[in-house]
Amino acid sequence: MLSRVAHTIYWMNRYIERAENYARFMEVNFNLSLELHPNATEERWQPLVVTTGDWPLYDSLYDHVEKSKVINFLGFNRENPNSIYNCVRAARENARAIRPEITMEVWEQINHLYYMVQEEAENKIWELEDPRNFFLEVKKSCQLVYGIVEATISKSEGWHFGKIGQLIERADKTSRVLDVKYHMLLPKSGPVGSPFDLTQWSSLLKSVSAFDMYRKKNGKLTPHDISDFLIFDKAFPRSILSCLIGVEKSLYSISGRGEGFSNTAEKELGRLKSQLEYADINDVFDKGLHEYLDDLQKKLNTVSDKIFETFFTTDKVPNEKKTFSY
């Protein structure tokens, strides 16, 4: 497969995953905010922007925090490279660039998503009292893309590069949500008590679609078990470890090796995965959850750099070739 094509598929999937996450974050936050103190606008919406990592940009563009501004910023702002609008537009541009690699069905769904977001941007839905329908539509549309990809695309190289992009993005978002929210909630030891706490912790789980599966496994909401679940659960598809296991599988499928690394991407990923496999949540709390997640994010970035070097750059080629910019 062409390096450029692999790279483009990787990003196409990251962008779709990111758009879906942003839509879910906003939906959950909207619901949560309905239960917070009516005057606490900042408290309601600022953490969301911090979670996505876009706070410095927000801060430079707006003078205060307000629901409609945050929704505009994360949903539609063209100056925010991560806004749903920009993610969807970039995903569609990527899909267009690799059109022969995907099926008509996948293309039409991504195209449909793009036109839908464009239309809602023109409708200025962030000004609505209740724009939740938009978040739901984006979420469903993205999930439809995942489903159509599963049902129509051969599981060859391209599919695996897409999967890697999706899972790295997912692991990144899960770790961010946990990091930011956990510190906001300043956990006391033991089970979560007040109804207010319960709402907050439930919303953390819901923002990564983890509430139902967590309940099934653990029952009671405790900060300890929630962190354990989101980092280490091997069965839940959005836990960090579960994402890493998926990335490793795809890397091995691409290189054709069953065990032992054959390139630096596999090596770095394998290292990170084992670190998680042999750790437990008490170690994490000993080190400090924030420090642990911070370190994990750095390592995740290293993995993604190594994937870039191994598969997407053209440095191994004698002629001076342009690299790809995103």
Next chain:
Amino acid sequence: MPRIDFDKYETIGFHDEMFDNSGNARAHYELFQARLQEIGWSKLNFLQHSTDRAQLSMGMTFNVYSDNQGVERILHLDIIPRIITGEDWDLLEKGLSQRITALNMFVNDIYNEQKILKDRVLPKELILSSPTYLKQCVGFTPPEQVWCHISGSDLIRGGDGQFYVLEDNLRCPSGVSYMLENREILKRTFPELFECLKVRPVHQYVHNLRDMLESLTPASPASIAILTPGTYNSAYFEHAYLAQQIGAELVEGRDLVVKDDFVYMITTKGLKKIDVIYRRVDDEFIDPSVFRKDSLLGTAGLFNAYRKGNVVLVNAPGAGVADDKAVYAYIPKIIKYYLDEEALIPNVKTYICAEHDDLSYVLENIDKLVVKQTDASGGYGMLVGPKSTKEEQKEFVVKIKTSPRNYIAQPMINLSRVPTLSEDCIEGRHVDLRPYILYGKEMTIVPGALTRVALKKGSIVVNSSQGGGSKDTWVLDN
């Protein structure tokens, strides 16, 4: 439900494809007309609307060069088809096959023995001064001696009902994806008509294209790539579409590298050799080490690899020498010279400004003629005399006098018309016809074409960049 009536439909002054001069539907349109009556006006509008939406969701969009990036348009597809009888088509097919055979022999001769110039059939100067003549190709013979692998000639039907060739496109003609996708859409729009009309199929085009490309290389399986300038190119949809349809790799210049005179693409598993490149990048941009140095669309070393026979380029660089608009005037002579036959599809009378007598005629009659720049396309660099202002005419007089070699002129032909949906009625709009000819080990022409239609009332400029749309073209069985 308002009926569709053609009481006010005008057919005077040109050939109408659907109606004769007394307003009766021609035999091959009778069934279609009957169907229109059943459908009624509002359903017809609904079908047209669904078509626009289908095109958007399929991503059949293009960027116009002058537009800001990101502005995408669809090539409007008017759902009333252009129907051609089997008899008419069979003649066209013979004529096109004759024409492309002769043009291909001409190109091969020009870059090798130049017999036709030595025999003074056409002026040497005219050919060698053409910007499409590439001296880098002299002495080269491509596989199967084929230069014009994919061509799309523009045909028009005059007021006399006769088809003429208006232009030959031997350099990456575009539009074939619209021929194929328009058919897919119209099959949804008028399924019942396809059942009873015996429309000849076109979908085999993509198989023929693949076979043709494979026939140019001994490599098996052949590694085939389509070279595109990228997603911002106005024909990108087509490049991606064709790559998908024929199972070729869609590459950009930056995906390629030349090593030891072989062409490779850069893959996740190292370099992979390419045997055939169907390139949708113009000659002058394919290789910055040989042609335009500022080109970012091609790959250095590509042309050398090609000359050594290590990769096949489709169409062959240099083939454009035969579709220079000034060479066009000589094509009947070219056909006679190589095949000893009369041209089966006539040319439009053409005045060559480089020739003295023609030049004075053109300057005196500029208000009656259509003047074209010989190296321009897409409807640019053109003056439609009868529809132009005095200022525009003066401007062209200056241009022609400064460089007569760059201009030709033709009488204004009243292109035939086909009924077309406009806002609140059906009116005749001018059309042309672009069939596609594939030429490898053998020549194939699918019974179909892109019918381009000038959507603006009275306009005869059908180019998509100038407000043109398209129609599906139905060739009926005899």
